[in-house]
Amino acid sequence: QLFDYPHKLVQVGQPIAPLIAHNLNxxxxxxxxxxxxxxxxxxxRSGRVHNYERRIPNGRHLRISxxxxxxxxxxxxxxxxxxxxxxxxxxxxxxxxxxxxVKSRTQALEKMAADLDEARLEAEGANISKTRFLAAASHxxxxxxxxxxxxxxxxxxxxxxxxxxxxxxxAKTEKAVQSADELLKGLLDISRLDHGxxxxxxxxxxxxxxxxxxxxxATPMAKRAGLEIVLVPTQxxxxxxxxxxxxxxxxxxxxxxxxxxxxxxxxxxxxxxxxARIEIWDTGPGIAKDKLPGLFKEFERLNDVDNxxxxxxxxxxxxxxxxxxxxxxxxxxxxxPGLGSVFALSCPLARADRxxxxxxxxxxxxxxxRPLNLRVLCVDDEAIILQGMQSLLEGxxxxxxxxxxxxxxxxxxxxxxxxxxxxxxxLKHKQTGLDVIGTVRQHxxxxxxxxxxxxxxxRQEVWFQDETAHxxxxxxxxxxxxxxxxQCQARLLx
Numbered sequence: 229q230l231f232d233y234p235h236k237l238v239q240v241g242q243p244i245a246p247l248i249a250h251n252l253n254x255x256x257x258x259x260x261x262x263x264x265x266x267x268x269x270x271x272x273r274s275g276r277v278h279n280y281e282r283r284i285p286n287g288r289h290l291r292i293s294x295x296x297x298x299x300x301x302x303x304x305x306x307x308x309x310x311x312x313x314x315x316x317x318x319x320x321x322x323x324x325x326x327x328x329x330v331k332s333r334t335q336a337l338e339k340m341a342a343d344l345d346e347a348r349l350e351a352e353g354a355n356i357s358k359t360r361f362l363a364a365a366s367h368x369x370x371x372x373x374x375x376x377x378x379x380x381x382x383x384x385x386x387x388x389x390x391x392x393x394x395x396x397x398x399a400k401t402e403k404a405v406q407s408a409d410e411l412l413k414g415l416l417d418i419s420r421l422d423h424g425x426x427x428x429x430x431x432x433x434x435x436x437x438x439x440x441x442x443x444x445x446a447t448p449m450a451k452r453a454g455l456e457i458v459l460v461p462t463q464x465x466x467x468x469x470x471x472x473x474x475x476x477x478x479x480x481x482x483x484x485x486x487x488x489x490x491x492x493x494x495x496x497x498x499x500x501x502x503x504a505r506i507e508i509w510d511t512g513p514g515i516a517k518d519k520l521p522g523l524f525k526e527f528e529r530l531n532d533v534d535n536x537x538x539x540x541x542x543x544x545x546x547x548x549x550x551x552x553x554x555x556x557x558x559x560x561x562x563x564x565p566g567l568g569s570v571f572a573l574s575c576p577l578a579r580a581d582r583x584x585x586x587x588x589x590x591x592x593x594x595x596x597x598r599p600l601n602l603r604v605l606c607v608d609d610e611a612i613i614l615q616g617m618q619s620l621l622e623g624x625x626x627x628x629x630x631x632x633x634x635x636x637x638x639x640x641x642x643x644x645x646x647x648x649x650x651x652x653x654x655l656k657h658k659q660t661g662l663d664v665i666g667t668v669r670q671h672x673x674x675x676x677x678x679x680x681x682x683x684x685x686x687r688q689e690v691w692f693q694d695e696t697a698h699x700x701x702x703x704x705x706x707x708x709x710x711x712x713x714x715q716c717q718a719r720l721l722x
Contacts, residue, residue: 230288230290230306230308231247231250231251231254231284232254232286233247233250234250237250244269244272245265245269248265248268248269249261249265252264252265254284254285255285256282256284256285271294272294272296272302272304275296275302276294276296277293277294277295277296278292278293278294279291279292279293279294280292281309283313287310288308288310289308289309289310289312289313290306290307290308290309291306291307291309292304292305292306292307293305293307375610375612375613375615375616376616376703378613378616378617378619378620378704378706379616379619379620380398380401380706381620381623381706381707381709382616382619382620382622382623382706383398427554428468428469428472428554428555428556429469429470429471430467430468430469430555431467431468431469431470432465432466432467432578433465433466433467433468433470433473433578434463434464434465435462435464435465435466435497435504435506436461436462436463436464438470438473438474438477439459439462439477439495439497439506440459441474442474442477442478442481442495443457443459443481443495445478446478446481446482446485448707449485450485450493453485453486453488454490455485455488455490455491455492455493456491456492456493457481457485457492457493457495458492458493458494458495459495459496460494460495460496460497462496462497464497464499464504464577465504465577465578466504466575466576466577466578467575467576467577467578468555468557468575468576469554469555472551472554472555473555473557473573473575475547475548475551476548476551476552476557476559476573477506477508477573479544479545479547479548480508480548480571480573481493481495481508482544483544483545483571484508484509484510484512484569484571487510487512487513488510488511488512488568489512489513490511491510491511491512491568492510492511493508493509493510493511494507494508494509494510495507495508495509499577500574502576502577503574503575503576503577504574504575504576504577505572505573505574506572506573506574506575507570507571507572508570508571508572509568509569509570510568510569510570511567511568512568512569513565513566514563514564514565514566514567514568514569515561515563515565515569516563516565517563520561520563523545523561524545524546524548524549524559525546552573555575556575556576557573557574557575558573558574559571559572559573560572560574599624599625600621600624600625600626600710600713600714600717601625601626601627601717602625602626602627602647602648602713602716602717602720603626603627603629603644603645603646603647603648604621604626604627604628604629604646604647604648604649604650604713605629605630605631605646605648605649605650605668606618606621606628606629606630606631606650606651607631607632607636607637607649607650607651607652607655607661607664608632608651608652608655608681609632609633609652609655609656609657610652611632613652614630614632617630617650618630620706620709624710624713626713629646631664633656633657634657634659637664637667637668644671645671645672645673646668646671646672646673647672647673647674647677647716647717647720648672648677648678648679648713648716649664649665649668649669649672649677649678649679650678650679650681650709651664651665651678651679651680651681652681652682653680653681653682653683654682654683661680661681661682662680662697665678665680665697673720674716674719674720675696676696676697676698676716676719677716677719677720678696678697678698679697679698679699679700679709679712680697680698680699680700681700681701681702681704682699682700682701682702683701683702698712700712
């Protein structure tokens with residue numbers, strides 16, 4: 229049946245040759261039939277083993293095996309493997325289809341990856357452009373704001389205290405300028421962080437002097453709001469970037485001061501294993517539990533204005549969180565609505581005997597209303613800034629010298645000794661405020677009586693060499709200038 233043999237052909241005693249000839253005549257193999265038949269008979273007579281597969285004309289697949297018998301003779305077995313071949317073909321087809329699908333999917337993924345890469349490059353380019361725009365626009369806007377604050381300071385000095393309406397208008401204008409100042413400072417910080425080139429410079433810092441400096445800085449505004457700041461002494465030292473750590477803690481203290489209506493602010497540090505946990509407690513309104521998750525989002529504001537009417541930018545806590553990530557710190561917040569909040573920053577502890585970056589404590593003096601009687605040199609390439617500075621300083625009784633370019637400094641010796649120099653950091657003509665301070669320092673009666681003003685966030689972003697000059701950030705608070713001038717006056721009198 230398998231080979232379609234005629235019934236009479238398959239008989240006992242029939243030689244094998246006619247059977248082979250029948251199969252060959254059915255078209256099993258091309259070529260000379262006699263030669264192919266002799267070849268197969270020779271295999272059997274020699275007793276050689278053979279195994280092979282063949283597809284016969286009716287479409288069936290056979291596995292053919294030939295083996296000699298032990299006592300003579302030869303046995304050939306024919307196994308129908310058609311179903312196996314069909315399954316094999318199906319598997320091969322499935323494999324080919326799978327490879328085709330994988331190839332197609334791979335091409336689609338490669339195209340998607342290329343599209344994503346192109347989109348990422350476009351987004352990075354747009355982000356860089358946005359960052360550059362923010363930095364440039366914020367810096368340029370700080371200039372007129374700085375001038376505005378100086379003119380407002382001068383106007384406040386000239387306005388009679390009894391003219392309450394005018395004083396109120398000045399105060400409201402100053403608050404508006406200060407709100408814009410907060411937004412621009414936040415935008416500048418965000419642009420620096422987005423640029424991706426902000427790196428930490430960790431040093432060993434004693435927390436005691438650092439916290440004292442921040443408390444001295446915040447105390448005048450806290451007293452004005454009727455608040456008390458309590459600092460718990462500490463001997464702990466941490467390993468962190470000085471500027472970034474100060475920025476984070478300054479933000480926490482500022483928020484506690486600004487949003488606490490009555491009570492006090494408590495500042496201290498605890499040891500927690502190999503970490504120092506710096507905590508700022510307040511008796512403010514507290515924060516609802518459902519508001520805590522979004523507290524560190526950009527432009528997130530829980531209150532429109534603070535306790536003196538200044539509108540926050542909603543960027544401070546977002547910047548603090550990003551700075552904490554850069555220095556390897558961890559921020560935690562707990563709050564009890566109606567009772568107050570605590571903001572905490574954990575930093576790695578450091579050995580106190582390895583202090584490598586001294587923190588100078590600010591020495592704030594009681595504001596005096598007597599004339600300052602100081603000869604002050606002001607250097608800035610913006611004429612409007614110089615005009616504002618002149619109006620402010622002359623209102624305090626200072627003798628003011630103005631310089632807008634290096635040429636103006638060449639004849640400085642003709643003016644005699646100078647009591648104080650105030651210089652902007654970013655000057656034209658390839659000069660900086662540091663160059664100016666270095667040039668005129670020989671004419672200063674006291675070498676420390678120098679102020680450097682910059683739009684940059686911290687002293688560390690500007691320079692490390694000159695620790696004696698006082699650093700103020702734009703827009704400058706006129707009261708900060710007066711505080712420093714009073715210190716200069718005290719040094720000169722001593």
